[in-house]
Amino acid sequence: MALPAIALFIAAIFFAVKKKNECWKWFAAGVAVQYITTLINTGKDELAGLISGTKADAVTALTGEQWTTCTVVIVLAGIIMLLCRYPRYEASQTLIASLLCVLGGLVIGYIVLLVIEPSGAFEAIQTILENFLTYSKPKSQMKYLGQTLVRTAPLLMCALSVLFAYKVGMFNIGAAGQYVAGACAALFFGLYFKAPWWVCVLAAMAAGAFLGVISGALKTFCNVNVVISGIMLNWITLYITNMVLSMDGVKNPMSPYTIQLRGVNPNGLLPQMDLHTLFGNEKSVTIAIPLAVIMAIVVWVVLNKTKFGYELKATGYNFHAAKYSGMKEKRNIILTMAISGALAGMGAALLYLTGIEEWETTISSVPGMDFNGIAVAFLGGLSPIGSILSAFFIQHITLGGSYVDTTYYCAQISSLISSLIIFLCAFVGFIRFAMQNRIRKRDEAMAMRKDMAAKGGSDT
Amino acid sequence: MILLLQYTLLFASVLLLVALGGCFSERSGVINIGLEGIMVIGALGGALVMKYLPVEFGGAPVMILATLIASAAAGMLFSLLLAVAAIHFKADQTITGTAMNMLATAAATVAVKAMNTAASGGHDVSSDIVYTRARDTFIVRFGNFEFNWFMLVALIALIVSYVVLYKMRFGLRLRACGEHPQAADSVGINVYKMRYAGVLASGLLGGIGGIVYITAGVSSWKFENGVAGFGFLALAVMIFGQWKPIKIALAALLFGFFRALGNVYTGFDLLKNLNLPSQIYNMLPYIISLLVLALTSKNSLAPKAEGIPYDKGTR
């Protein structure tokens, strides 16, 4: 079993965070135990061969089942320990905190699996982490990697929506409703008006932005908390969307789902630009993926490099100072919510215009995409670029969950892990604060010692 | 008509219980977006008792009491997540609450599915719990009207909440912590303890609210669906009721009425002839609360210190 190895790695991380040098010993011990257990698992025959053989043989023999998970843990542990050596950089603090959240989520998830059924727990967590890698053929791997990416794009958009608003001081829980509105507009334009894809995308963005503006206006003119208005609008939008998409010509009369876009309006689908050929001809691979990444970069540039971003962030950090310096603080808030809404709406378009999924008109709760978006945004350290990675990770384990052995477990174990990760993300501020505190204390202690030394020197 | 009254009272009971829970938490200074999640976990706790406790064992009183205790305990346990994160680690209360909502549904689904799978040897992989017989013990029939003991529970909760908040020492101190924790601290009140108490109270009431909700109209529950936004609706009721128990009760009745209308409007010729989709009725409470919020939020009556982690260092 790999359990002892994982325990050792966790000990290593613990010591790394505690700033102890022992961490490397624990890490080494972890690696050693890992190798040994895997070697034992690969069978006596091979083991016999290995003892006499060279080290290169040993590495090639490591094709044991636990390889992926252990690699992930080794890499995670290694990265965290490496980052702990450079604690002063904000980026490395954020990364450490995020990785600790991921690790925490995985460990608790693993414990839950152990409680349900100990024998298959390790395979299950491994399956979740492997996702498309469970397929052995490279072509199917690429195909399912493609499917993961297709769903990563909308998730990333939702995360961008959340983090954009958050940077301007608002918690856009209403991104869920804006996403739903985007889905509604995209599908309605695609199915009812048979509009081309770009019109559908624009309509989705406009619908999301419209909801965002409502929230923003309620905030600036009526002092309604954005979280509260967002929650209300989420449900209102959900019911409206179900109504609109149940209309004739939009809903499939035989099922609760909307009509397949591919059948009635192929122009409504996002163009593929031959990207699908890279991913085992997975039809749903479209320009949505590069588009989402480009949007992430645009958001980063806008927030960090432009006058507009400077104004928005100033408004978010200190509403009064923004007003004092003559920024149009109310306009900025409404504009932020509009942009945030447009991003979420576009996210929905990037999913429903790929033809991979139809809207279920009897759905009774707001889709989790947005709430996952919150997880992604915080896991990504509230950075657009970090969000690209975290979006992929969350989507990766979510889809990985669908491959677990259903005789014991269910696919929701992934949702459990990702919600655990968000929960842990709430502690990110605390972790970073603790790290900064420790650095400060150490600096101060050093300064004090220097002072003492200087004084002692002058005495003599 | 009787059906409408019955559903109104039932839904109002749920909303009242959960909103009162939210009221305790927010009055102590902790925003509780996680009510939805607390309801799910509370419902799970209660449903398990209903499923596994034989009805013959002590009959209705034991069943009702055991269910209540189980859901309250489950809700409180789950609310500890918020308490620890928000009070001890000064985590962002909105993120924590959001995470709790997701966590609750995922955890409940995983747990129920695991149990069903294990019990059936792999045939039943649903997330349903069936509790038909146990549910019957909650109900007393007066002609066509089904009186549910939980309506009484909600009423008692209302009276107790009012008395505790306004007539007792605990309430005075709790409210002080939500308004001005520094002032409370300066007169020797332990703000952290009071906030824990507030959040735990919300877990207790939210948990009970959860079990009342899932047993309101049906005899089995699919935990994958969570509680379909009822926790959020309760949040709206709480704000609508301006964090005051009596006003919350009135708001709960109003919202419960609209919610019930959505369930039974087909029984009224007048409404049926309007031919509105049921979605409209579902939407109404949210639209009304949004409108009212827009009109009344200029001078917010929310506890002043809510959402701000209390740090002993800053005075």
Added chain:
Amino acid sequence: MEQYAVEMLHITKRFPGIIANDDITLQLRKGEIHALLGENGAGKSTLMSVLFGLYTPDEGEICINGHPAKIKNPNDANALGIGMVHQHFKLVECFTVLDNIILGVEPVDKLTFLQKKQARDKIMEMSEKWGLHVNPDALISDITVGMQQRTEILKMLYRENDILIFDEPTAVLTPQEIDELMQIMKNLAAEGKSILFITHKLNEIMAVADRCSVLRKGKYIGTVDIKDTNKAELSRMMVGRDVKFAVDKAPAQPGEEILRVENMTVASRQHSNNAVKNVSFSVRRGEIVCIAGIDGNGQSELVFGITGLEPLAGGKLFLKGKNITRMPIRQRSISGMSHIPEDRHKHGLVLDYTLEDNMVLQRYFERQFTKKGFLRRGNIRQYAEKLIDQYDVRSGQGPVTAARSMSGGNQQKAIVAREIDKDPELLVAVQPTRGLDVGAIEYIHQQIVAQRDAGKAVLLVSLELDEVMNVSDRILVMYEGEIVGEFDPKQVTVEELGLYMAGAKRQTAAEETNDETVKE
């Protein structure tokens, strides 16, 4: 031997990089009023935090009524009979006076139900006895600051505290309320309560205290009997040198009119009355006009109106002859108005931005800092470095320091640098030296005078009479939203000004009749 209520002996409290209290001894006799004098940052509040158990001293001991005491938290202090009226009141706004007084020591029955009647009787009796008149059922948010302070005092008396600490109690009071407070303090001392009175106002010490201990830069300077000392000696002890009571400056040479305010009226956010009522005045090139008055008499709103943060309810504003009554804030700034705001954390700085980003807060949109919507980071850095150098703004990491991590004095310097370097026609400075140490105050005064000498118009709002008398060329006194007098600082005494500030005197009757016309 004398019996002391409180003895703090050789208290030393170190913080990293600073010794906040260095071997401080404070002895409070029973039944005396003992003043604790010191500037901001002298270590007064650290010492009080030690007494209240918020900090543990590194060295030294505390005796209460002659017995050594270990005070670990405020509850221990309360148990020893120590009570404090904090500078910022610790009152729950939406509670009644009664609820606030009993909070924490509520009279309850066995089931912890509140017994308010019992409490009310006790409070009524106390307020009768001490002359502290309050309405126990009024909400805190509805009563005056003076009443709130009485509530705080009643809180201590209700707990039967014998050692009463007043932290800067007069900062927010009108002169009449101050007189009343002084009388109450004397009564309390006469009844055997021991009072520690923290302040930096010499007049009040002379009026009420028996003895005075002085702290300076964390060190204990000495304790003197008030009857054997005078203000000059006390102030010398406080700042460590003879205080220059006058700022060196040449006589003003006013030029043409820069700002003209005509019949300005501004609505209040706090109450239904207007905060500024029909005010008219002008500021000329090369002069410093100072608005004097007690806090809360409409000065803030006056400035908000001039700078555009609040809309005018009536009247007109002219900057260099141009009507700017409805001009947006940004346009006013570009037209030559600079504003050093009253609250540097609320308005003056974006604390989560770096120092360099704060330095361009009023100019980031200019060509040199923004090109085609993109910030020109290099230019911003250069400009910030120039200002930091020129105005001696000190910070840990230079331009990239987070504004939040800077000291108050340097934050204020950064704001002053930003606003002055804009090369304004009119500089509006509101309490620019609040909470700063002597060095920083002198520096900022010099800068303001230098602006005047460079031909700028300066409008200074100050609550400190010393500042008013020393810096200004012309004084306008504001009382209840109106300007009740105009003076030349060389020809008026502080006492005279005080009468106007307290509303006891006003110069013209004409303004009162104008008041009526505004209301219609």
